[in-house]
Amino acid sequence: MPRGARYRGGMSTARARFYSVIPAGGIGSRLWPLSRADAPKFLHDLTGSGVTLLRATWDRLTPLAGEQRIMVVTGRAHRAAVEKQLPEIGDENIVLEADPRESTVAVCLAAAILRKREPDVIIGSFAADHVIRGDRLFRQAVSHAIEAADAGYIATIGIRPTEPAIGFGYIKSGAPLDIDGAESVLTVDSFVEKPDIERAKKYVADGGYLWNAGMFISRADVLLEELGRNEPQLRDAILELADAWDDPATRGPAVDRLWPTLKKVAIDYSVAEPAAAQGRMAVVPGYFSWDDVGDFASLAKLNSHGRPSDLAILGENARVLADSSSGIVVSHSKRVISLIGVKNIVVVDTPDALLVTTSENAQRVKGVVDALKISGRDDVL
Amino acid sequence: MPRGARYRGGMSTARARFYSVIPAGGIGSRLWPLSRADAPKFLHDLTGSGVTLLRATWDRLTPLAGEQRIMVVTGRAHRAAVEKQLPEIGDENIVLEADPRESTVAVCLAAAILRKREPDVIIGSFAADHVIRGDRLFRQAVSHAIEAADAGYIATIGIRPTEPAIGFGYIKSGAPLDIDGAESVLTVDSFVEKPDIERAKKYVADGGYLWNAGMFISRADVLLEELGRNEPQLRDAILELADAWDDPATRGPAVDRLWPTLKKVAIDYSVAEPAAAQGRMAVVPGYFSWDDVGDFASLAKLNSHGRPSDLAILGENARVLADSSSGIVVSHSKRVISLIGVKNIVVVDTPDALLVTTSENAQRVKGVVDALKISGRDDVL
Incomplete structure (x- = not known):
């Protein structure tokens, strides 16, 4: 879709440019022997709902922009299982990793591939193996985050804590950002590591702290620019891979050459924390129920x-x-x-x-x- | 062997008349799912010794009178398993129960069948599913019990307690019996039900209490006479069964007719406790280690x-x-x-x-x- 087109159907321009990315990578070692190398956490139904976490994630996201606008990043070994879970997915929407390289590569490679296809794309990255209840509230939060992304921020969704959890990281929120159509959006003051129980209680009492659910919504170009500031070599390699990706003749050689060089780093360190320090992160408080089912x-x-x-x-x-x-x-x-x-x-x-x-x-x-x-x-x- | 023969080989006359009986009946429900209807406790190796409890019991008993003088009483369903464990056993030494009828039938039917074959036989009954360590001390205790049996007592072996166990019944011992060649033998004052911990501590401190291991050593005729005093109908049915047992033409009809009438009663109640009350029980203190592995x-x-x-x-x-x-x-x-x-x-x-x-x-x-x-x-x- 050309840059400058402001509307698609009845949606805002930002929403029309939205593309979901589902990194489906981690095994979930703390859930062994349920989770295995060949049956990672996202391929399990952990709630008795009858569908796998991956399928539930897909179903949660399709109303946002349709099933043609969801990309799954997963390991080569899981291709068949992912396609079985998501028979609707198109080939162009499966990115297969040669081997796992952590969240920066998963999310930013998807962003780079999509930006090549649609320069003004806004991506939202959502783990394949979290449990969310309250899909409508979730999508409402994403909508606000998309507006913040359109305004140039890297947005995240912070979950309003229901108890002093010590198993999650927290986001300390700051002032409201006054974004049109997304009044709930706040600046991110900082990201805070998993606290001890005393500190967690203070965070909950304070009211300004939200659980970090690892969701990132951003213009692809903004995300890659931020990555370039902190990990220029990694950003260059990812851009080179993305350039080669959509041509069968060039993808293989590029992967063979570049994949082994890709740095393993969590996107929290390569993008989110530095961006927050520079005032470039926004957070939408989420009032839906969320759990990363860590153990x-x-x-x-x-x-x-x-x-x-x-x-x-x-x-x-x-x-x-x-x-x-x-x-x-x-x-x-x-x-x-x-x-x-x-x-x-x-x-x-x-x-x-x-x-x-x-x-x-x-x-x-x-x-x-x-x-x-x-x-x-x-x-x- | 004719009555009156006083020696067989170098053994005492009593020892030469000895025959072991192994009731192999109970499933061991408290050891489910290890023990099952088709894999009862006695068919398991519960000590890591490499042999089943039944086989260990057999091996413990063979030195007493040889493998020709051990009778196993078991359910029809377990015949093949028992023969597999004890390939040496002769057909005449397997008594198959039509259905389980408790310990009185198991022990007294064996006694009656053996008495028919050898009127002066002394039988010793030992559970198939207990664990004993110290086989030499065990056999020494049995030898003394055989002498007491020869003197007309129903003898048992009481285990010297090593702790105030609440899972076992106790035997309160009385005065020494002064039996030649079996100086350790005492009268049984009474049998005592499983105690609470306070009482168990007193028993251990007292020194006169022994664990009831359910072993009975007696002349077959004495045992059946005692049974007849307390359960005359049951004794009569058992004698009738025994009369018919060794003739294939008569056993089946007798079993069909009599088995359903057989009263289910523990030998403790039908024989041991009444005999103790009459001063006809003797006890040999056992210094070997014993456990019924109840749970x-x-x-x-x-x-x-x-x-x-x-x-x-x-x-x-x-x-x-x-x-x-x-x-x-x-x-x-x-x-x-x-x-x-x-x-x-x-x-x-x-x-x-x-x-x-x-x-x-x-x-x-x-x-x-x-x-x-x-x-x-x-x-x-």
Whole structure:
């Protein structure tokens, strides 16, 4: 679409230029043995909704700009699984990574490819493996973020905290930006690392702090300019890749040559934090419910409907018999599972691996994955 | 062997008349899902010794009177499994129960069949599913019990308590019996039900209390006479069955006619307690280590070598990865099992059923079996 066209259908010009990007990369090691190299977190239904997180993300985004304007960035190994989940997706909307290179490459390569196709494109990047409830409120927040992006900001959506969570990073918001049609948009004062519980309580009491959900909405050119300021070499390599991308004759050689050189860095460090320091980040407070489902404690909470005394059960045709037990059971085998007198338990039952732990130890699951790697038991990773 | 012959080889006449009986009946519901209707406790290796409890019992008994003088009483469904475990056993030494009828029938029917064959036989009955360490001390105790049996007593072996256990019944011992060649034998004052912890502590401090291991050594005729005093109808039916047993033409009809009438009663009530009240029971203190492995707490203890902080692992080629965990894992599937931060845990992993509980709840496992029965999930029982 040529620059300068101000409307598409009844949408604002900004909204008409919007394109979603779904980085579908991380395995989700803290959810082992549910999540595996060949069955990463985004390919699971973690809420009992009947659809995978990836599919739910897609369904949440299609009303924004249609199913032709969503790009998925994923590993080569996951191509078939992604296409199975998203049969509507066009070839031009799947970007396959030769190997994982962290979020900067995933998001900025998509931005660069799309900018080549549509110079004034506005991209919004949303993880494939988060759980959101309240899709209408989500899309409303995205709409406001698109307006902020159109005004030249790199926008993010910060989730209004419902409790002093210590598992998320926070965004300290600043003054209102007074953007037309997006009155809720604030400047980002700074990004704050995961706090301890005392600090988290202060953040919630303060009211100005929002959870960092890792969503970025920006004009592609603005995003790449910011990347160029902080990681010029990486930006150049990404632009070169993007130039070669849409021609089958040039993409392969470019990937072979450039991919191994791509720096692994989170977009928080390469773009968001430096941009915030320069006053170039905006944040839209989001009032929908959001969780990154970082570990089994989070998964248990998500599925126990706020009643910690409950036992959440996940898995089709689960055969669970529980007596005086709470926590979560994930049943991916057909076995009868019996629990007696175990509180805050986490039982994850898959055909070739079993995990038994407690909510309190949920963060330590990653250590098991590391230990399995070291001991050469890759067959269950 | 004719009555009156005083020696066989170099053994005492009593020892030469000895015959072991192994009732192999109970499923061991508190060890579900390890123990099943088709894989009862006695068919498992619960100590990592490499042999089943039944085979270990057999091996412990053969030195007493040879492998020709051990009779196994088991259910029809277990015949093949028993023969596989004990390929040496002769057909005449397997007594198949039409359906389970409790310990009185198992032990007294064997006694009656053997008495028909050898009127002066002394039988010793030993459960197929207990764990004993110290076979030499065990056989020494049995030898003394045989002498007491020869003197007309119904003898038992009481285990010297090593702690105030509340899971076992106790035997209150009385005065020495002054039996030649068996100086350790005492009268039984009474049998005492499973005590609470305070009472158990008193028993241990007292020194005169022994654990009731359910072993009975007696002349067959004395045993049947005692049974006749307390359960005359049952004794008569058992004698009639025994009369018909060794003739293929008569056994079947007798079983069909009499088996359904057989009263289900523990031998403790039909024989041992009444005999004790009449001063006809003797007890040999046993100094070997013994456990009836009644539940997973007991199994954990048995396999953790006395270190409660340890994690016991049972199962061939178990693939267990544990971090800060204690208790027991029984691995009967080939899956990788990972435990993180779970204390006193009980994890029993079989191909079609999984149990997760704690040592404290071990006694409640039977309730799960009952619940599975009620809910019609017999496929995993």
